[in-house]
Amino acid sequence: MLRFITRRLLITIPTILVVITVTWVLIRLAPGNFYSGEKRLPPAIEKNIREKYGLDKPWYEQYAKTMGGILRWDFGTSLKYEGQSVNAIIARSLPVSATIGILAYLLALGVGITAGSIAALKQNSKWDYASMALAMLGISVPNFVLGPILVLIFSLTLYWVPPSRWAGFPSRNIILPVLTLSAIYMAYIARLTRAGMLEVLRSDYIRTARSKGLSERAVVMRHALRGGLLPVVSYTGPALAFLLTGTVVVERIFALPGLGNYFIQASLNRDEPLIIGIVAFIAIALLVMNLLVDIAYAYLDPRIRY
């Protein structure tokens, strides 16, 4: 197991460096620049700006400077938000995104697994059809449609929750964003759970468990769940990646000062240090989380031994 982890980490590090490099290259290759958009500035002013930001040096020096900074975990200062270091911005916006993201996924797991299991146990019943139809809806309605509709209903018409803005963690402001974000994952997880459970419930070892005289409850909880939920565990890896992009949209809709929102702004502003900082952070976070998911999976399935 240790070997597996070390091997993974060894692959991860160059991967992250490649990701950062690719991002850097993309930014540099793009036409235009951050300080003037598509306009042209008077040469003198432009020269000053370029000197200030070290843009007049040769590209390899700039690359080295950037990478050197990164290895020291210093991503520099934002080009747009004067004086704020990228690290500070990330530190400030991360909790917002993390809160929404984690709550959304937990909600998705809770509701999804429950609904999916019940659907599998009562296959072809009204409950099964109803929850699977809802799940279908969940994966078909885009979150940027669902969010505003929820706002329309619950905020602007019923006045139950405020429509947007971030107000810290235990506040009613997070309800709609979390709901909007978790909808699609709830749906996927419900479907996966149902499929996984159905397959397990049909397997020989469940037949053996039943033939031992175990109650249906014991059969499901003790024998079926473990195998039936494995697909959900392995889904967590890619789900986290999608969760990221979902968070971006939700933060835009609800005007939340999270990592995603800053990322979009940075991309629109061509704020290179901030872009690279966020991309690097996200890449590392994803790779680490994927590693954790794989370890968890190996722990849950004794047939897999690294």
Add this chain to the structure above:
Amino acid sequence: MNRNNGTLLEVRSLRTYFDTEDGTVKAVDGISFALQRGETLGIVGESGSGKSVTNLSIIRLIPSPPGKIVSGEVIFDGRDIQLLPESEVRKIRGRRIAMIFQDPMTSLNPFMRISRQLMEITQLHLGYSNAEARSHAIKMLETVGIPDAAVRADSYPHEFSGGMRQRVMIAMALSCEPELLIADEPTTALDVTIQAQILELIKSLKEKTGTSVILITHDLGVVAGMTDHLLVMYAGKVFEQAATSELFARPGNPYTRGLLRSVPDPTAEQGKLYQIPGLPPDLARLGPGCPFADRCDRAEELCRKEFPPFVELTPEHYSLCHFAAEVYEQSGRKEIL
């Protein structure tokens, strides 16, 4: 077949049908037999003959859509299992009637340790504590011949070989000393040498504990040394039933005769191996006549049109065939080819 004393299990006119896309499959269509205490009954048939479904029907493990036990009685120790509430049936399963299945790899829970899978049964049915259950489990493993049982008990199924896993299944099944053991093709998935070991194991355990056994297989060689009585099934029906030695010596049904001929005989001269031609019928689309008619070497028009009678050749020997008496007569006279 009417023996009242010492009858452990009596199955009467059992019918189990499955609703599938292609129609209603009559997997078991009117099976009757009786099993005495301490006896070993063999059920023989090709795949699709309904032998496995019969067993699962006995302990009501048929997946309920799409399957359904349509009619019939299963009288175990005086009570009809089909009429009992589910809670009562669960008390019988594992405790008084145990099953072992064909493929030990898929039949054991891959995510659970062997010890736990064994302990479950005694804790449920006999109320053992953790410690008691565990030591009992280890004892059972030793009985079935797992070396180093105390250590290996905590392994997972995939860490055992096929033969070992089947022994584990046997240990599981016999944990509560059941009165009836149903072995559904216990050796089909195993190598020939291991097969012999497993069969020996079952035989010796049976002699020690006096358990009755129903042994299901498609392999006549397996039943020869193990069973007292045989049931030959085809297309969901009993085609012949008799004492084992009688059946081998004097089959009364062309199907049985064909089966016996297919068993390779090392002492016979070289030549083509005999195979019953054709394939088992589609159970969703059976005609009115004998289901074996298309493949039978004795078949006539009558066979396709009219369902054969269940002929009593001797009080212990029955055969489902229009020409049962004739076949019986023939096999009395000639050597089996």
Add this chain to the structure above:
Amino acid sequence: MMEEDKQTSHSRADSAYVESSAIRGRRDDLIHTSPELAIAETDVRLAERGEMVSGSSLWRDAWRRLLKNRLSVFGMIAVALVTLASLLGPFIIRKATGYTPDYIPTDAALLKSFPPFTSPNGTFSWTHPMGTDNQGRDLLARVLQGGQISLMVGIISTLVSLIIGVSYGAIAGYLGGRVDNALMRLVDVLYSLPYVIIIIVLLSMFRSQTARGQLVLLFVALGSVSWLTMARIVRGQVLSLKNQEFVLAARATGVSTPRIIFRHIVPNTLGPVVVYATLTIPTVMLTEAFLSFLGFGVQPPLASWGSLATDGIQNIAIFPWQLIFPGVTMALTLFSLNFLGDGLRDALDPQMRKF
């Protein structure tokens, strides 16, 4: 006469047996009763396989099953309707009411957002069944044109990912060994990357001057997201197929490796590929939609459902129809595509059937 019958029924029965087990994908071997018969059986099997590839009972069976599934039939019809509407709709509307998706009325009084089926003075009118947007453009026409773009992006991007994924997976699976290992490692690494983030960077940096250019960029970008899973699926299939007799036979007769991969093996992987492709289309459309929503996808004057939603959200409190119509249309289309994909999967993979 009995002997002949036995012989012919034997081989016919064998063929039926072989065909059914071929469909079920098992590798059951018939009992060889003599060497001559053994060779004959292989011929039978090869012939059966050949027939299968050119689309006999496997596909017809699946088609039959698909039609029995009411939900997927509904999905098929809905998708067909939406596609038809998107293709012909704008044309018909132009003929009927004179409005094109981009037409901005010259009359200042019409430069507002009207609710559905309303005319400027509040009476019922057929002109704008979905109302208008803030600039007076007919929303129905825009939604339909959005459909054109969204569907086109979905299909073409899926095709791109299909071509890349199938080739990659087939090659990896067939060559096996170290090559397979390396290729799949790469896939694993790529899989764990924040793809969409990089695409956002890509799209934001290279916002092309022309709307068309942006579209092409989108095709490539979106196509490169979903090929990974496709590659994995195809590789899995190829791995299980490559040890079967028809491959051996092809190799024995000297067919070159690329031909084996693409003419013999790949057609047999079509089942899962078709299913996955049908399920990829809505995923890709969703991705395009939210990219356009964020401003990085389709650029004006072209519109996709995503960008229409962005416009719509601005005024959701006052003119909710601006968001609801494109949103619901999109949801409906994705809904139908998902049903269709599910139905296809159930139809082509009998072992996963509901009961």
